[in-house]
Amino acid sequence: MFILWDDIMLYTLNRNPLNLTKMKLDQSAMDNFWMPFTGNRDFKQSPRMVIRAKGMYLYDDKGGEILDGSSGLFCSPLGHCRDEITEAVSAQMAELDYVAPFQTAHPLGFKFAKRLADMLPSGINHVFFTNSGSEAVDTAMKIAYAYHYARGEGQRTRFASRERAYHGVNMGGVSLSGMIKNRQAFGPGIPGVVHMRHTWQSENRFTRGQAETGGVELANDLERIALNYGPDTIAACFVEPIAGSTGCLVPPKGYLERLREICDQYGILLVFDEVITGFGRTGKAFAADSFGVIPDIMTLAKALTNAAQPMGAVAVSDKVHDAIFNAAPDKAIELFHGYTYSAHPAACAAGLAVMDVFEKENLFERANELSEYFLDGMFSLSDLPLVTDIRGYGLLAGFDLEPGVAPGVRGLEVQKKLFHAGLNLKMTGDSGLLAPPFIAEESHIDQIVERLRDVIKAI
Numbered sequence: 512m513f514i515l516w517d518d519i520m521l522y523t524l525n526r527n528p529l530n531l532t533k534m535k536l537d538q539s540a541m542d543n544f545w546m547p548f549t550g551n552r553d554f555k556q557s558p559r560m561v562i563r564a565k566g567m568y569l570y571d572d573k574g575g576e577i578l579d580g581s582s583g584l585f586c587s588p589l590g591h592c593r594d595e596i597t598e599a600v601s602a603q604m605a606e607l608d609y610v611a612p613f614q615t616a617h618p619l620g621f622k623f624a625k626r627l628a629d630m631l632p633s634g635i636n637h638v639f640f641t642n643s644g645s646e647a648v649d650t651a652m653k654i655a656y657a658y659h660y661a662r663g664e665g666q667r668t669r670f671a672s673r674e675r676a677y678h679g680v681n682m683g684g685v686s687l688s689g690m691i692k693n694r695q696a697f698g699p700g701i702p703g704v705v706h707m708r709h710t711w712q713s714e715n716r717f718t719r720g721q722a723e724t725g726g727v728e729l730a731n732d733l734e735r736i737a738l739n740y741g742p743d744t745i746a747a748c749f750v751e752p753i754a755g756s757t758g759c760l761v762p763p764k765g766y767l768e769r770l771r772e773i774c775d776q777y778g779i780l781l782v783f784d785e786v787i788t789g790f791g792r793t794g795k796a797f798a799a800d801s802f803g804v805i806p807d808i809m810t811l812a813k814a815l816t817n818a819a820q821p822m823g824a825v826a827v828s829d830k831v832h833d834a835i836f837n838a839a840p841d842k843a844i845e846l847f848h849g850y851t852y853s854a855h856p857a858a859c860a861a862g863l864a865v866m867d868v869f870e871k872e873n874l875f876e877r878a879n880e881l882s883e884y885f886l887d888g889m890f891s892l893s894d895l896p897l898v899t900d901i902r903g904y905g906l907l908a909g910f911d912l913e914p915g916v917a918p919g920v921r922g923l924e925v926q927k928k929l930f931h932a933g934l935n936l937k938m939t940g941d942s943g944l945l946a947p948p949f950i951a952e953e954s955h956i957d958q959i960v961e962r963l964r965d966v967i968k969a970i
């Protein structure tokens with residue numbers, strides 16, 4: 512499991528011109544970087560510093576080899592440092608590093624959008640590029656407003672979303688989210704967001720895949736909201752098909768279907784936030800395909816570029832796109848929205864290389880085939896007394912730990928111990944999330960499960 516420190520230094524000297532790993536980082540040298548979603552003071556006491564990555568593994572500055580059990584933050588399903596992506600990005604940077612995306616363009620933006628449209632569910636054919644999932648969510652909110660405005664229904668300004676949802680960190684997405692710590696310190700958020708109940712039900716603990724019960728009843732929250740506020744005041748309903756960051760909450764059977772029905776009945780747009788579930792994580796291209804429910808708008812990011820370049824996207828149905836385009840005068844800008852780095856050439860190059868690898872290695876199918884083995888392994892942890900629930904679908908699984916002295920304390924302890932035992936995962940509070948890369952072998956799944964068992968047992 513361990514490699515020699517000298518090997519790392521040699522590798523680093525050869526490959527990293529800045530030789531960053533030789534820079535000794537004492538605590539004062541770490542003060543300036545305010546790390547995101549991290550207890551900065553705690554982390555800097557004993558940093559977990561990763562200096563390179565390849566395939567299934569991360570390598571830290573102490574010579575440790577760490578299996579990446581969560582594909583980073585669910586974003587590197589092809590494994591790390593893929594030559595195909597590195598080469599495509601370097602070639603693009605040498606050819607065209609940047610061109611303004613407003614009123615000028617480069618061919619890769621169009622190529623990539625077409626490639627995505629071919630993969631997206633039928634009827635979803637238009638792609639607006641952003642730089643992250645958070646930007647994709649806020650962009651999708653603006654597109655929903657603009658759609659209704661274009662049709663003369665500008666009074667539809669409310670959004671329905673869900674408790675325990677995570678829709679990124681921008682002001683719109685935070686307002687949609689249902690995670691108290693992410694909202695508490697940041698003011699009232701945008702007005703008009705109403706939350707449905709989350710889909711976790713204690714009676715369905717340790718359910719593999721979709722629970723049989725509760726789906727329609729929980730989805731009917733949307734109808735109650737529509738009837739309470741007036742259906743013609745609601746612009747869109749935002750949901751993650753599987754709530755990811757709060758612990759892999761798989762929707763009960765019938766839930767997404769019922770949301771679709773209610774949206775159709777009341778003219779509400781259905782938005783699937785597929786930032787985690789998109790690109791094979793559920794065993795098909797998108798969760799929309801796995802669950803057989805097609806939304807009006809989808810938000811995408813993460814695996815879109817295998818995380819090798821920052822990028823997000825909003826995929827929009829013909830209905831939504833055409834309404835906005837048809838309402839704009841000839842030659843006028845249809846949507847007054849965009850980012851300096853929308854469709855950045857390097858990100859498009861990375862994305863196209865990623866789509867090639869998905870196809871060439873048939874990776875969605877591979878993810879689908881590996882899912883049973885992975886879920887068998889994860890559910891084998893049900894006997895651990897500290898584990899109070901396990902959930903899973905496709906190559907995504909979550910488990911809950913009995914909380915310690917305060918919420919999240921035990922979760923962080925487990926995360927640190929796992930890192931030192933050679934496993935990287937995502938913890939949210941006391942919930943752990945596993946999302947192995949699609950290139951994983953069964954032996955990697957065995958290692959994930961073994962390390963989880965050993966560390967949790969020893970707590």
Ligand SMILES: Cc1ncc(COP(=O)(O)O)c(C=O)c1O
Pocket residue numbers: 584642643644645646648677678679680751755756784785786787812813823
């Ligand atoms: C469902 C969902 N939406 C949006 C986001 C935000 O994406 P980003 O961190 O790229 O802004 C995330 C990130 O985890 C997510 O899981």
